[in-house]
Amino acid sequence: MKQLITNVLIVDGSGDPARGGEVLIANGSIAAVSYRRGGIGAASAPVFNGQGMALAPGFIDAHGHSDMSLLASPGAIGKISQGITSEIAGNCGLSPFPVTDMNRDHLEALWRSYNEKISWSDYAGYRRELLRRSPAINLYSQCGHNTLRAAVAGYEKEELSAAELDGMRRLLLRELQSGAVGFSTGLLYTPGVFSTGGELVALLRVLAPFLRVYTTHLRSEGNRLIESVAESVRLCREAGQRYLHLSHLKTAGAANHHKIDELLELLRREGGDGALSISADRYPYVESLTQLSVALPSPYDKMDDVSLMDFLQDEDNFQTVVEALRTQGEERLHRIRLVSTGYLPFKRYIGLKFLDISNICMNSASYIVAELLRRDAPGAMAAFCGMSVENLRRILRLPFVACGTDESARPQSFEFGVSHPRGFGSMPRFIRMLTDEAFSFEEAVARVTSLPARIFNLSNRGRIAADMAADLVLLDPDRFYSDANFSQPHELASGVAAVWVNGKIKYQPDAGKGVS
Numbered sequence: 001m002k003q004l005i006t007n008v009l010i011v012d013g014s015g016d017p018a019r020g021g022e023v024l025i026a027n028g029s030i031a032a033v034s035y036r037r038g039g040i041g042a043a044s045a046p047v048f049n050g051q052g053m054a055l056a057p058g059f060i061d062a063h064g065h066s067d068m069s070l071l072a073s074p075g076a077i078g079k080i081s082q083g084i085t086s087e088i089a090g091n092c093g094l095s096p097f098p099v100t101d102m103n104r105d106h107l108e109a110l111w112r113s114y115n116e117k118i119s120w121s122d123y124a125g126y127r128r129e130l131l132r133r134s135p136a137i138n139l140y141s142q143c144g145h146n147t148l149r150a151a152v153a154g155y156e157k158e159e160l161s162a163a164e165l166d167g168m169r170r171l172l173l174r175e176l177q178s179g180a181v182g183f184s185t186g187l188l189y190t191p192g193v194f195s196t197g198g199e200l201v202a203l204l205r206v207l208a209p210f211l212r213v214y215t216t217h218l219r220s221e222g223n224r225l226i227e228s229v230a231e232s233v234r235l236c237r238e239a240g241q242r243y244l245h246l247s248h249l250k251t252a253g254a255a256n257h258h259k260i261d262e263l264l265e266l267l268r269r270e271g272g273d274g275a276l277s278i279s280a281d282r283y284p285y286v287e288s289l290t291q292l293s294v295a296l297p298s299p300y301d302k303m304d305d306v307s308l309m310d311f312l313q314d315e316d317n318f319q320t321v322v323e324a325l326r327t328q329g330e331e332r333l334h335r336i337r338l339v340s341t342g343y344l345p346f347k348r349y350i351g352l353k354f355l356d357i358s359n360i361c362m363n364s365a366s367y368i369v370a371e372l373l374r375r376d377a378p379g380a381m382a383a384f385c386g387m388s389v390e391n392l393r394r395i396l397r398l399p400f401v402a403c404g405t406d407e408s409a410r411p412q413s414f415e416f417g418v419s420h421p422r423g424f425g426s427m428p429r430f431i432r433m434l435t436d437e438a439f440s441f442e443e444a445v446a447r448v449t450s451l452p453a454r455i456f457n458l459s460n461r462g463r464i465a466a467d468m469a470a471d472l473v474l475l476d477p478d479r480f481y482s483d484a485n486f487s488q489p490h491e492l493a494s495g496v497a498a499v500w501v502n503g504k505i506k507y508q509p510d511a512g513k514g515v516s
């Protein structure tokens with residue numbers, strides 16, 4: 001299978017200025033690149049005329065959660081329509097492997113909206129099942145600490161025995177040997193929240209010889225942000241782990257916005273000494289999306305969503321939780337926005353803040369939040385607005401920050417739930433914010449191609465050059481933008497004319513409208 005893409009401005013992913021040229025694809029790879037018209041010659045390949053648009057390497061989503069959604073919805077329209085051809089999954093400590101009797105039911109309940117049976121037990125088995133569905137994009141998985149811990153000790157055990165820790169080390173080693181691209185933690189979530197420094201160092205020692213990345217959703221992104229970054233640095237140094245990647249880097253909560261200077265100084269000081277390399281990802285939005293259950297006060301915030309939902313079935317427990325929320329303050333809940341729920345009667349309120357929902361339902365926000373959690377805690381997702389636009393800009397300016405959607409691949413329909421608009425619009429927004437900051441388009445493209453390829457060791461992706469995989473995006477830089485918002489989160493990005501994944505066209509919105 002050959003194809004010659006002519007009449008394009010090649011943005012090769014290095015950050016260098018674009019140059020006119022043509023690209024020959026053969027057997028899923030880039031066979032040749034020429035920077036003069038007719039340079040490759042009539043290679044007896046069908047010609048695709050790029051109409052003078054930019055041809056860039058396929059974008060790499062440095063932080064995604066398509067582990068299960070890509071099985072259920074392999075077309076990945078939300079990702080591919082914004083130019084994404086590869087995603088790093090297994091983030092925030094959550095991966096669909098390793099699976100044992102200790103965590104299988106829990107994982108199936110967590111992902112129940114996708115209606116998928118977990119028939120595998122390890123990365124290799126998961127990978128086989130994924131590839132059997134022929135997903136539109138490439139998926140690279142990390143082994144997640146929460147899944148790993150639950151596979152040997154379940155979701156409730158706080159302190160691990162030596163044998164359990166040993167079991168975790170063995171399973172992590174197995175998944176890394178099968179090709180997992182990194183190891184991730186989500187130390188805010190159960191059971192990662194129970195882990196000690198000693199446990200994490202023991203696991204990082206298994207990872208270190210592979211020279212792959214340790215990614216972490218920090219224990220705290222707000223009140224203890226600096227301490228949490230410092231902890232990650234310390235653990236990596238102690239274990240001899242050289243690559244640290246901070247997930248969705250932010251200063252969460254207005255009271256913590258001023259920590260940005262200290263944060264940037266800490267990263268500058270610790271990331272540049274040769275023994276440790278620090279990178280990060282960020283979505284270009286200031287509202288975060290996570291489980292609604294994180295709005296609960298202690299001790300309910302320590303419960304996983306499946307146990308929480310069980311717990312709330314009891315009327316006394318339910319009332320106690322409503323009261324605890326009320327004591328914490330209605331006003332805090334009013335600013336939170338409902339993004340997704342599997343509970344039918346509340347679907348019409350998706351996109352609204354709890355202040356509005358509370359007014360419409362004539363009930364307190366505390367009651368409504370508890371009710372949503374009682375009906376469907378795992379499916380209740382909410383947007384929390386606690387981030388600063390100015391800090392977002394400062395974070396994006398850092399040369400080691402890639403773009404991560406923090407979302408799962410979705411169809412345009414809402415059949416598998418509603419996405420944060422970042423699931424459809426991160427790439428155009430990220431690139432636009434950088435070009436607004438006086439970066440060139442080429443430099444912005446490098447941040448979503450060669451940079452993440454380097455961080456995650458994807459040696460054959462992220463550049464346009466001979467022998468690289470033929471993952472390509474043809475786009476009009478001036479028209480590349482996203483209108484997706486919380487009312488219309490699944491709005492497709494505009495400006496993308498065609499996307500190739502491993503040499504095959506997987507997205508071409510105007511194919512029927514005369515693009516030859």
Ligand SMILES: [Zn+2]
Nearest residue numbers: 092217247248
């Ligand atoms: Zn996370």
